[in-house]
Structure formats: structure tokens, C-alpha cells
Amino acid sequence: MDEIRIAVVGLGTRSLNWIAVMQRTGGFRVVALCDPVAALHERARTRLERPGEVRVHTRYEEALADPNVDAIALTVRCEEQGALAALALEAGKHVHMEVPGAHRMEDCWRIVAAQERSGKVFQLAEQVRHAGFVEAWRRLVAEGRLGRITYGEGQYFHYYVEKSFQDPATGRFYGPEQIAAHPEAQPTWMCHMPPIHYLPHDLGPMLRILDDRVVEVMAMSTGSPSAAHPELASPDVQVALMKTGKDAILRMAASFAQPHPHVNNHWLHLLGTKGSVEWRRSNRDAPKLWLSDGQMHDKSDMEWRFERTDAPPEARGSGHSDMDYYVHAAFRDAVLGIRPLEYDVYKAMDTTAPAILAAESIAQDGAKLRVPSFRPDATRPPGQMPKSI
Numbered sequence: 001m002d003e004i005r006i007a008v009v010g011l012g013t014r015s016l017n018w019i020a021v022m023q024r025t026g027g028f029r030v031v032a033l034c035d036p037v038a039a040l041h042e043r044a045r046t047r048l049e050r051p052g053e054v055r056v057h058t059r060y061e062e063a064l065a066d067p068n069v070d071a072i073a074l075t076v077r078c079e080e081q082g083a084l085a086a087l088a089l090e091a092g093k094h095v096h097m098e099v100p101g102a103h104r105m106e107d108c109w110r111i112v113a114a115q116e117r118s119g120k121v122f123q124l125a126e127q128v129r130h131a132g133f134v135e136a137w138r139r140l141v142a143e144g145r146l147g148r149i150t151y152g153e154g155q156y157f158h159y160y161v162e163k164s165f166q167d168p169a170t171g172r173f174y175g176p177e178q179i180a181a182h183p184e185a186q187p188t189w190m191c192h193m194p195p196i197h198y199l200p201h202d203l204g205p206m207l208r209i210l211d212d213r214v215v216e217v218m219a220m221s222t223g224s225p226s227a228a229h230p231e232l233a234s235p236d237v238q239v240a241l242m243k244t245g246k247d248a249i250l251r252m253a254a255s256f257a258q259p260h261p262h263v264n265n266h267w268l269h270l271l272g273t274k275g276s277v278e279w280r281r282s283n284r285d286a287p288k289l290w291l292s293d294g295q296m297h298d299k300s301d302m303e304w305r306f307e308r309t310d311a312p313p314e315a316r317g318s319g320h321s322d323m324d325y326y327v328h329a330a331f332r333d334a335v336l337g338i339r340p341l342e343y344d345v346y347k348a349m350d351t352t353a354p355a356i357l358a359a360e361s362i363a364q365d366g367a368k369l370r371v372p373s374f375r376p377d378a379t380r381p382p383g384q385m386p387k388s389i
Helices: 014-024 038-045 060-065 083-092 106-117 132-143 200-210 322-335 344-364
Strands: 004-007 030-032 054-057 071-074 094-097 122-124 149-157 214-220 237-244 249-254 266-272 274-280 287-290
Touching: 004 014, 004 060, 014 030, 014 038, 014 071, 030 060, 054 060, 060 083, 071 083, 083 106, 094 287, 094 322, 106 344, 122 322, 122 344, 132 200, 132 237, 132 266, 132 274, 149 200, 149 344, 200 249, 200 266, 200 344, 214 344, 237 344, 249 344
Parallel strands: 004 030, 004 071, 030 054, 071 094, 094 122, 149 249
Antiparallel strands: 149 266, 214 237, 237 249, 266 274, 274 287
16 A cells, blocks of 8 residues: 545535645545535535545445545544544544544543554544644653653633534534524534543643653533633633643643633643743743753743744645644554554543543542553453443
């Protein structure tokens, strides 16, 4: 195999970027498109290099049954996206999917067990873990420059209400201020989703930096409906406290309905026994570094960015500060046998499950919950579901 025959499932705006970047990256051939909203099909077809060779489906089962499809690009945002990924693995397809990986613990385990049975590649396309500053911080931690990390913070505050409602016939999205004029629009998953479920976007980079995983979680939430937009069932802010296997405490937060500047959606901070690093708070700010053994009386401004200094030419302009290229290249290389996937199914679930359990903790009035390891052990052989979830 020298190229991946891939079906793009979910034809919203994000899929158009995926189609463009996969075609630009090379090693992919889009052979099928799938979305239940037929009105979205032609827009996606116009982005293809060879539209005449592409099959179009309205039913997911048709894409999975297509013998010409090697892999599924799952660019959907719905409560069932974890189950959709598991179904593709169970059908013998490689899976390349948008964050978050799942919204239910059962789906996390289904993905793991199906990947183990099938041997197919599963990748959660979380691009921030490839950021330049994430790589710089990872090296600082690995080299011991910050000492032992005791505390970390991460948050994803993305004011993103414009896709809370959708016309099922046209696929057009609307925000809460628009629904009075569009009674045909129906609430989407974004209208209901616990915002903490989206934590893989910042927990993923955090755990890559620390080379660690979360073992305990507890969380709190503002009320439902949203105070900023009462039309939305989703709360404004949710915050989790997490304990890692290396004994660090993490504060992780997420918000979509709370008004926030449309810049710097991500913010991270790490504190160690020998120093600290901090991402910028605004575009007028700069990232910070402090080392206790560096004759530094205060934190110093740094030139870290999302963009990488070692980015290849094909990464430039790929989206999300050049980070989108890396997830597609990693998936391609893993499927084609060029190099193994670093962000494997176990690490993907290490970032997905704590977020799901944080929402469960909120439902249980802040109860502290254990986060399972998804690796096989004596109690769960590869390919089997655990006895209890």
C-alpha cells in the first residue's frame, strides 16, 4: 500500500480543512464522503482533486461496508462519535478522528478492544500536542530543568456558540441569538455537551509534556442552563482537579458558552521544584520561564509559539498554527508502516477518559473517581472488554 483510501465522514466545515490538508500532505486518496445531510455533499465534492472517483453516502453503514475504503476520517461532533469510531475499527477500518475520542466510558473501552482485535491504526487528531512550545516544555521536563513537576494548569476557553443549533435539511448552523428566526433549527450536541468533555485539547499536550497519566479526578460545574446564553443547556464553565501517576496535581477547565476573546483559547502552566513555565495570557503578553538555579529574580519572557521552528514546508499554512499537518502525517506514516504511532490508542484514552469521568464526578456532587489504565493486564487480555466499566 502506498496510499490510504479514506472516507471522510461528517461534512461540516472541519471536514473541508481535513480534505485540503490530507491531499496536500500526500499518501491519502479520498474515495468516499458521508453525511446524512445531503445538502452538504456537493460542497465537499468541490474540494476534491478527483471528485468523479468518489462515492457519496448518506448512511454510515454504507461507508463502512465499502470495500474500497481502508480508513475512516471521522470529522463529527456528536454524542455517538466514540461508538462510530468503534464501529469502524470493528469493520476493519483504520480510524483518524477529531477530538474528543468519546463521550462515554463504554465507548472508550470499545475503541480500545476493537483496536487490539483488529490491529488497525486509531488516532485521536489532537494537534496541540505537536505545538512548538509543547515540545520545548517536554524537553525541559525530560531534562530535569524544572525539577519534579508538582502542579499544572490547563484550560480551553473557546467561545463557540454559533454551532449550537442546526437546520437538519440544509445543514446550516445557528447561534442562540438566531434561533427565534429559525424555528426549524434543532439543538446540536454542542447545546448539551458538558464542556469538560473537550479536555483532550489541553490535557493531551499536558500529559505529553509530563509523560504521565491521570489516576484520579474530581470536578465542579456552574449550573445549567448557561448563564450567558439561557437557550443552551450546557453550563458555562466546568473545572476538574486531577492527580497523576507521578503525583502531580492538575487543574483543568473548559468553557464554550462563556464569552471570551477569540484568541488564546489554550492556556497552560507548570510548576516544578526547580522552576516554572507559563503560556501567554493574551496576544500582548509573552510566555514565561523561571529557573531557580538560573540567577533569575523573576519570570522571563520567552519566544515560544504554537508554530514549530523545525516545521517542514508542507506544514506551513495547514491550519491551527501549522499544527494540523502533524496529525495527518502521523496517521499516514502509521498506516503505511513508515513509523509507529506515538499517540496510540492507550494515550488517546488517557486524555479522553478523565474528561468523561470529570463530568461523572460533577453528576455525583464532586465525588473523587479513579481513572482506569486501558493497557492490557492479567484481568483484561487484549481485545476483550473489562468485566466492569
